[in-house]
Amino acid sequence: MTQKFDVVVIGAGPGGYVAAIKAAQLGLKTACIEKYQDKEGKTALGGTCLNVGCIPSKALLDSSWKFHEAEHGFKAHGINHAGMSMDVPAMVGRKSQIVKNLTGGVATLFKANGVTLLEGHGKLIAGKKVEVTGKDGTVEVVEADNVILASGSRPIDIPPAPVDQNVIVDSTGALEFQTVPKRLGVIGAGVIGLELGSVWARLGAEVTVLEALEKFLPAADEAVSKEAFKTFTKQGLNIKLGARVTGSKVTGEEVEVTYTDANGEQKIVFDKLIVAVGRRPVTTDLLASDSGVDIDERGFIFVDDYCATSVPGVYAIGDVVRGLMLAHKASEEGIMVVERIKGHKATMSYDLIPSVIYTHPEVAWVGKTEQTLKAEGVEINVGTFPFAASGRAMAANDTGGFVKVIADAKTDRVLGVHVIGPSAAELVQQGAIGMEFGTSAEDLGMMVFSHPTLSEALHEAALAVNGGAIHIANRKKR
Numbered sequence: 001m002t003q004k005f006d007v008v009v010i011g012a013g014p015g016g017y018v019a020a021i022k023a024a025q026l027g028l029k030t031a032c033i034e035k036y037q038d039k040e041g042k043t044a045l046g047g048t049c050l051n052v053g054c055i056p057s058k059a060l061l062d063s064s065w066k067f068h069e070a071e072h073g074f075k076a077h078g079i080n081h082a083g084m085s086m087d088v089p090a091m092v093g094r095k096s097q098i099v100k101n102l103t104g105g106v107a108t109l110f111k112a113n114g115v116t117l118l119e120g121h122g123k124l125i126a127g128k129k130v131e132v133t134g135k136d137g138t139v140e141v142v143e144a145d146n147v148i149l150a151s152g153s154r155p156i157d158i159p160p161a162p163v164d165q166n167v168i169v170d171s172t173g174a175l176e177f178q179t180v181p182k183r184l185g186v187i188g189a190g191v192i193g194l195e196l197g198s199v200w201a202r203l204g205a206e207v208t209v210l211e212a213l214e215k216f217l218p219a220a221d222e223a224v225s226k227e228a229f230k231t232f233t234k235q236g237l238n239i240k241l242g243a244r245v246t247g248s249k250v251t252g253e254e255v256e257v258t259y260t261d262a263n264g265e266q267k268i269v270f271d272k273l274i275v276a277v278g279r280r281p282v283t284t285d286l287l288a289s290d291s292g293v294d295i296d297e298r299g300f301i302f303v304d305d306y307c308a309t310s311v312p313g314v315y316a317i318g319d320v321v322r323g324l325m326l327a328h329k330a331s332e333e334g335i336m337v338v339e340r341i342k343g344h345k346a347t348m349s350y351d352l353i354p355s356v357i358y359t360h361p362e363v364a365w366v367g368k369t370e371q372t373l374k375a376e377g378v379e380i381n382v383g384t385f386p387f388a389a390s391g392r393a394m395a396a397n398d399t400g401g402f403v404k405v406i407a408d409a410k411t412d413r414v415l416g417v418h419v420i421g422p423s424a425a426e427l428v429q430q431g432a433i434g435m436e437f438g439t440s441a442e443d444l445g446m447m448v449f450s451h452p453t454l455s456e457a458l459h460e461a462a463l464a465v466n467g468g469a470i471h472i473a474n475r476k477k478r
Helices: 016-025 047-052 054-072 088-113 191-202 222-234 327-341 370-375 391-395 424-436 441-446 456-465
Strands: 004-010 030-034 116-119 121-125 129-133 139-149 153-155 183-187 206-211 237-241 244-251 254-261 264-270 272-275 279-281 314-316 355-357 362-367 380-386 402-408 414-421
Touching: 004 016, 004 121, 004 327, 016 030, 016 088, 016 327, 047 054, 047 088, 054 088, 054 191, 121 139, 139 327, 183 191, 183 254, 183 264, 191 206, 191 237, 191 272, 191 355, 222 237, 222 362, 222 370, 222 402, 222 414, 254 272, 355 424, 362 424, 370 380, 370 402, 370 414, 380 456, 391 456, 402 441, 402 456, 414 424, 414 456, 424 441, 424 456, 441 456
Parallel strands: 004 030, 004 139, 030 116, 139 314, 183 206, 183 272, 206 237
Antiparallel strands: 121 129, 129 139, 153 279, 244 254, 254 264, 355 362, 362 414, 380 402, 402 414
8 A cells, every 4th residue: 555645855865864853743644755775785874064075074074173273282381291192993983883873873762753754766757656666676655645855966077087986976975085195195185085185184194175166165255265275275275276087097006187277288196186176966767757847957956045946845955955064053943844735834934045155264154245335336334353363263272263253334234144263064054043143243242252262353353344443453344
């Protein structure tokens, strides 16, 4: 007998599993389909984020930063040590255990909330039916009143550097190195490339980042991107802008990469090469020809502002639709869709989705950049505050970077918060909360911030918007 559900979710990543749990909590009979298997051949929930993305990369970033701090920062605190080394397999093993704990936790949440897990590949066919092909090849068709497509994304492959997961790897392979490569190449100076490059540079690799674009971090505020470029270069990342990779040749355990820049054709040899040029939606074999769901030439599913597709009752969220490819965006879209299925008038603030690069210093922003606002003709006031003037940052010996607050010159409403420095992700989130409720720079400046904290840098930057900063000399308003 065919199983029937109120909601069927295809994909158990941060969009899919959150949507499934929320649907079950709202009393909807829910199933979630997942095909991903771990190294042991067991179905693993959590998608790219938990298994081979957000979580494992942050585990390696934290481990490598602790090692870097011990080597280069402990002396300032009066801590002396000798003979320290990094056990790379142990570091990678710790990462894998964290992943196992979290993916197992999602499975536990499914059971606790009554979500039915269907293991296998899900494919939408006509009539809001979903074909599930199990690991053993058996096919089952389930029916649903509502279907949520949340199949996520995968790394983009480029012909000049075909991934073999040995010498040339993608972001997944870069999480599994068992030794520190002496010479590491990274194609792409985006979030993934900078984070993974930072991990191995801290452990002693000579890292060269090849970026085809002439501008560094073009989505970030220009002041932040300039500071980030300067800082990452000092940390040992050799970032080559305007460097377009045209070919590669693997010989034994090394690869020769050919690229072109302003000086013509160049060649460079690496022991490992990470391809991190972005991600593409996983929609291949997701939709039957008679499903009725429309996709564009790049494989993205067309949706409206509420993630509804061209077929009533079928929705798509996360990396398979327009917008930023971020786990938190996918999760909140999943919540919004389920709430709307239930009849609630839920919406999302797409203009207030924070972006974060988990390097050190962290880089984070929410809202619009100064260059974007000026291009739009918006009159603005800008306030900045350096962590070099923060007592808490000084105490932690972590004073690089600054907080920047941008406000509308006429209304004083905060339009953007941009941070490079310690705990940037947490500080930007404070700004996002305020912006959601229309906070002005004056409002932020009137709030009481505990002392000493890094958050005071946000407070002072807000005060500086209107020339009222206390702990730096006030600059003339723009």
